[in-house]
Amino acid sequence: MYEHDVIVVGAGGAGLRAAIAAHEAGADTAIVSKLHPVRSHTGAAEGGINAALREGDDWELHAYDTMKGSDYLADAPAAETLAQDAPEETIQLEHWGMPFSREEDGRVSQRPFGGLSFPRTTYAGAETGHHLLHVMYEQVVKRGIQVYDEWYVMNLATDDAADPNDRECHGVVAYDVQSGNVEGFKANGGVILATGGPGQAFDHTTNAVSCTGDGHAMAYRAGAPLEDMEFIQFHPTSLPSTGVLISEGVRGEGGILYNAKGERFMFEYGYANNSGELASRDVVARAELTEVNEGRGVNDEYVHLDMRHLGEERILDRLENILHLAEDFEGVDGLVEPMPVKPGQHYAMGGIDVDENGQTCINGLYAAGESACVSVHGGNRLGGNALPELIVFGKRAGRHAAGDDLGTAEIKTGYGDDVEDETETELPVQPGSAGLDTPGGVAADGGVTAEADGLLERAVEAERARVDHLMEKDDGVQHAQIRAKLQKAMTDYVNVFRTDEGIRKALRVIRECREEYQDVYVDDPSRTFNTDLQQTYETRNLIDVAETIALGALVRNEFRGAHWRQENQERDDENWLKHTLISWEDGDPNIFYRPVILEGEKTYEPKVRSY
Amino acid sequence: MRGTESPQQERLKEKEQGLAQEEAVDESDLEGETVHLKVFRYDPEVEGKQEPRFDDFYVPFEKGMTVLDAVMYARDEFDSSLTFRHSCRQAVCGSDAFFVNGKQQLGCKTQISELKQPVRIEPLPHQEVVKDLVVDMDHFYDQMHAVEPYFQQEELPDGDLEEQRQSRENREKVKMSTRCIWCAACMSSCNIAAGDNEYLGPAAINKAYRFAMDEREDDEIKEHRLRIVEQEHGVWRCQTQFSCTDVCPKDIPLTEHIQELKREAVKKNLKFW
Ligand SMILES: Cc1cc2nc3c(=O)[nH]c(=O)nc-3n(C[C@H](O)[C@H](O)[C@H](O)COP(=O)(O)OP(=O)(O)OC[C@H]3O[C@@H](n4cnc5c(N)ncnc54)[C@H](O)[C@@H]3O)c2cc1C
Ligand code: SF4
Numbered sequence: 083m084y085e086h087d088v089i090v091v092g093a094g095g096a097g098l099r100a101a102i103a104a105h106e107a108g109a110d111t112a113i114v115s116k117l118h119p120v121r122s123h124t125g126a127a128e129g130g131i132n133a134a135l136r137e138g139d140d141w142e143l144h145a146y147d148t149m150k151g152s153d154y155l156a157d158a159p160a161a162e163t164l165a166q167d168a169p170e171e172t173i174q175l176e177h178w179g180m181p182f183s184r185e186e187d188g189r190v191s192q193r194p195f196g197g198l199s200f201p202r203t204t205y206a207g208a209e210t211g212h213h214l215l216h217v218m219y220e221q222v223v224k225r226g227i228q229v230y231d232e233w234y235v236m237n238l239a240t241d242d243a244a245d246p247n248d249r250e251c252h253g254v255v256a257y258d259v260q261s262g263n264v265e266g267f268k269a270n271g272g273v274i275l276a277t278g279g280p281g282q283a284f285d286h287t288t289n290a291v292s293c294t295g296d297g298h299a300m301a302y303r304a305g306a307p308l309e310d311m312e313f314i315q316f317h318p319t320s321l322p323s324t325g326v327l328i329s330e331g332v333r334g335e336g337g338i339l340y341n342a343k344g345e346r347f348m349f350e351y352g353y354a355n356n357s358g359e360l361a362s363r364d365v366v367a368r369a370e371l372t373e374v375n376e377g378r379g380v381n382d383e384y385v386h387l388d389m390r391h392l393g394e395e396r397i398l399d400r401l402e403n404i405l406h407l408a409e410d411f412e413g414v415d416g417l418v419e420p421m422p423v424k425p426g427q428h429y430a431m432g433g434i435d436v437d438e439n440g441q442t443c444i445n446g447l448y449a450a451g452e453s454a455c456v457s458v459h460g461g462n463r464l465g466g467n468a469l470p471e472l473i474v475f476g477k478r479a480g481r482h483a484a485g486d487d488l489g490t491a492e493i494k495t496g497y498g499d500d501v502e503d504e505t506e507t508e509l510p511v512q513p514g515s516a517g518l519d520t521p522g523g524v525a526a527d528g529g530v531t532a533e534a535d536g537l538l539e540r541a542v543e544a545e546r547a548r549v550d551h552l553m554e555k556d557d558g559v560q561h562a563q564i565r566a567k568l569q570k571a572m573t574d575y576v577n578v579f580r581t582d583e584g585i586r587k588a589l590r591v592i593r594e595c596r597e598e599y600q601d602v603y604v605d606d607p608s609r610t611f612n613t614d615l616q617q618t619y620e621t622r623n624l625i626d627v628a629e630t631i632a633l634g635a636l637v638r639n640e641f642r643g644a645h646w647r648q649e650n651q652e653r654d655d656e657n658w659l660k661h662t663l664i665s666w667e668d669g670d671p672n673i674f675y676r677p678v679i680l681e682g683e684k685t686y687e688p689k690v691r692s693y
Numbered sequence: 694m695r696g697t698e699s700p701q702q703e704r705l706k707e708k709e710q711g712l713a714q715e716e717a718v719d720e721s722d723l724e725g726e727t728v729h730l731k732v733f734r735y736d737p738e739v740e741g742k743q744e745p746r747f748d749d750f751y752v753p754f755e756k757g758m759t760v761l762d763a764v765m766y767a768r769d770e771f772d773s774s775l776t777f778r779h780s781c782r783q784a785v786c787g788s789d790a791f792f793v794n795g796k797q798q799l800g801c802k803t804q805i806s807e808l809k810q811p812v813r814i815e816p817l818p819h820q821e822v823v824k825d826l827v828v829d830m831d832h833f834y835d836q837m838h839a840v841e842p843y844f845q846q847e848e849l850p851d852g853d854l855e856e857q858r859q860s861r862e863n864r865e866k867v868k869m870s871t872r873c874i875w876c877a878a879c880m881s882s883c884n885i886a887a888g889d890n891e892y893l894g895p896a897a898i899n900k901a902y903r904f905a906m907d908e909r910e911d912d913e914i915k916e917h918r919l920r921i922v923e924q925e926h927g928v929w930r931c932q933t934q935f936s937c938t939d940v941c942p943k944d945i946p947l948t949e950h951i952q953e954l955k956r957e958a959v960k961k962n963l964k965f966w
């Protein structure tokens with residue numbers, strides 16, 4: 083058994099920032115990550131980091147843009163904290179040596195991004211995330227923070243008190259990918275989940291193969307609700323054949339979208355008469371698909387993004403990486419021809435229900451980064467707002483877990499007095515546990531125990547038993563089959579355009595996947611670097627996460643932010659200024675709502691979100 | 694060996710038999726849009742794989758298919774024990790440097806259509822193989838860490854909101870060096886590294902370059918950095934064979950950077966001798 087004060091699960095931007103903060107606050111801190119830190123998907127971020135650094139800009143404007151962009155489903159204290167702390171955190175990165183792009187006077191450059199009232203997106207070429215990730219890993223190395231890399235976290239060691247609000251997390255169970263050993267990691271202060279997004283629930287995504295929502299699913303099954311999962315951002319400019327992202331920076335710099343007829347459709351068809359290509363992402367994604375659906379798509383599949391008019395010099399200076407991506411992954415030379423683009427799953431606005439200090443309703447369990455929902459992004463995330471979230475809230479979670487006093491949070495978590503139960507929607511199938519998939523699960527071990535060591539040991543035994551079961555079983559279904567089926571259903575039915583009927587179909591398929599999963603087995607007989615085993619675990623997490631996405635999409639019968647439904651094409655502020663929460667309830671999920679907070683230091687009146 | 698065989702072992706036997714059949718498939722049956730892969734297999738634990746061997750896979754070709762797509766297909770459809778690292782699919786995570794048709798390349802950045810068949814896919818040479826295409830990266834990481842790969846400027850502008858200034862020219866100068874994704878292709882291609890286990894290697898030296906040339910760090914630190922790369926197993930080992938530069942998926946002019954550090958070191962020595 084390993085033991086530390088603070089265990090950070092995940093080594094992307096959020097995890098690394100949390101670990102540095104916990105370490106600086108004096109805690110013995112360790113990072114446990116299934117990938118070596120520099121392999122994390124934060125490295126793929128291209129565009130930049132929003133921070134109000136310059137004269138003429140201020141945090142109020144940033145908070146206002148964020149609330150508007152969220153379609154008034156972000157919680158004001160979260161958006162304000164983000165806007166207030168982002169400048170200092172961004173400059174902190176510069177002080178750590180991050181190679182930001184520069185102005186003539188040597189100061190860091192900023193550029194316009196969709197939905198922003200000021201060009202506050204601070205960037206390092208078109209590879210901002212790569213630099214952010216590496217700079218933070220460098221700081222982890224400098225401080226000598228312990229990293230257990232290529233250790234896959236399988237489960238949390240949480241007791242099973244009847245009310246999740248009374249539960250406590252004592253550590254994690256992890257599997258050393260290289261040796262196959264399953265071990266316990268005891269956390270005396272706290273466990274911080276920073277496991278990134280769940281993009282692999284979809285088959286056309288800008289997310290990495292490792293983005294499987296593990297943290298979401300582990301927290302969910304331990305009793306922390308998942309919040310606003312229906313809000314999935316589809317990025318308007320991903321390459322058709324791979325899903326590789328073409329940054330919004332291209333449009334920020336002046337790139338133009340054309341349909342097959344060569345029309346600048348964002349204006350020609352009135353999708354966004356003021357902002358055109360720089361309207362909010364959901365607006366542009368729907369516009370593109372509408373063009374395709376109405377027969378004006380190129381090859382009936384995509385539209386064109388043209389940046390040739392920017393000139394070679396400017397492109398090479400600011401968007402060089404885009405040229406490589408278009409060339410390597412689509413075989414297109416962006417200097418001489420327009421690039422084909424279509425919407426692809428990109429970001430999950432929802433996530434593990436936490437407050438501004440990163441705390442879940444379970445004692446000692448935190449979440450930060452894309453796996454968490456504070457909520458900063460509400461119904462729709464603005465480009466450039468995720469990276470500052472990683473560093474602002476990663477740091478807060480790290481400090482809090484290490485014992486720093488950050489004051490009482492204004493945002494509530496978990497099931498409490500302020501929530502309202504979902505009562506109206508009939509579900510097409512029973513969601514949740516199919517019964518067999520929790521043999522020896524911690525929640526099923528029959529008794530509450532306050533004793534941390536014993537609890538962790540039992541959790542380790544349970545995972546060892548699960549591994550043995552999966553490896554000893556010699557036939558059945560393989561995870562890849564189930565995963566493919568799940569991804570297809572999500573992309574077919576819970577995509578940019580959603581219908582009540584489609585979502586119900588998706589829920590039925592998810593149920594089938596769950597049932598098939600009962601018969602899953604791991605064919606690779608080796609304990610050495612068994613990725614088959616790891617992916618089998620990940621697929622189970624994807625099933626749970628996909629189900630919460632579909633359930634959220636089913637109950638929210640309005641159109642807000644990225645969530646559009648054919649039957650409900652209006653935002654419904656009377657009934658829906660509230661977050662959707664789904665809790666696992668030991669396998670029998672419960673859906674409830676919590677009102678959004680639109681009042682912080684400022685008040686944010688819901689306005690029509692036009693661009 | 695215990696008396697009865699576990700299901701795992703039985704499965705393994707079946708698989709070997711299955712594989713034998715797979716190998717026997719006549720290529721003429723698989724004409725048309727099929728890619729023939731020859732993939733290196735090794736597993737220290739598994740009987741039949743303890744001796745390295747090559748397995749053949751025939752994968753339906755799709756436009757734009759990369760080497761990574763092809764091995765993923767082979768794994769998901771034919772043999773789930775086929776093991777390799779991968780994550781981003783877009784040449785930023787540095788996980789999937791393989792030895793493809795005799796050259797270090799990122800699987801995700803290499804188009805199948807540009808390769809001669811059968812496509813031979815092996816783990817990176819000169820690194821210990823853990824299993825199949827997975828190599829032990831510890832040595833590579835140790836070398837990277839040995840150059841103190843972190844910014845070390847103590848004196849910073851006053852105020853939390855005041856950045857250090859850096860000229861565009863200087864940023865341009867270090868730009869290429871900051872692109873390294875730690876894929877280890879360069880290290881694997883280097884003859885010197887193969888012969889001298891302590892050689893820092895191109896990636897680590899490039900990392901040192903990235904900081905030494907950054908004007909935001911002051912002269913004292915730069916000197917300290919030069920001393921690190923100037924040691925016995927540092928820059929002077931490089932014999933400018935350019936193999937690292939040839940394979941780097943991020944087009945970093947590694948050999949040039951190594952040469953420049955040699956010159957900087959000489960300059961420094963002239964000053965102090
Ligand atoms: C292509 C692309 C471009 C983007 N561009 C921008 C941009 O320009 N600006 C912006 O603000 N945002 C951008 N985003 C969004 C932003 O980059 C991500 O939301 C953010 O980087 C996620 O960071 P993270 O630290 O939460 O997760 P990640 O960086 O994904 O890290 C997750 C970590 O968790 C670990 N992990 C996961 N599961 C387990 C487990 N079971 N056990 C152990 N470890 C585990 C992984 O190893 C990894 O280290 C972009 C996203 C994408 C996909
Ligand atoms: S220098 Fe190039 S080849 Fe070497 S590790 Fe870095 S990216 Fe890979």
Ligand code: FES
Nearest residue numbers: 781782786787801
């Ligand atoms: S999969 Fe990330 S570099 Fe190839």
